[in-house]
Amino acid sequence: MTEQAVGMVMALGRLPADQARSVLTRVSQRANITPGRAAGLLTAWAFSGELNLGIRIALEEAIRERRRPGRPPSPAE
Template identity: 45%
Template structure:
C-alpha cells in the first residue's frame, strides 16, 4: 500500500521515488497521521478525488518545495 501511494506521489508530483517517500513521510509527520493511514488516504484520493483538507495542504506545501506542482483538484494557485 505504501509503495502504491509513493507511486502516485511520483506520478502526480513529478518527483523521484526517493522524493516520493520523503513527501509521504513528511506529510505523515506534519499532520501527525500514521504513514500507512496517509498512504491509504492518497490511494483513496486517486480513486475518488477526495483528500482531507489538512493532508492536501501539507502535500501541496511539501511538493511545492520540491518544484512547482499543481495537484489535480486543487484550487488554482494565484
C-alpha cells in the same frame, strides 16, 4: 499500499521515488498520522476523488519543498 502512494506522489510532483517517499513522510508528520495512514488516504483519494483539506495542503507544500531549487538534500542524496 505505500508503494502505490509513492507512485502517486511521483506522478503528481514529477519526483523520483526517494523524494516521493520523503514527501509521504513529511505529509504524515504535518498531519500527525502514520505514514501508512497517509498512504491509505492518498490511495483512497485516487478512487473517491476526495482528500481531506489538511492532507491536501500538506501534500502540496511537501511537493513544493522537494521541487524548490536550493532545497536541502534528502537523506538518500
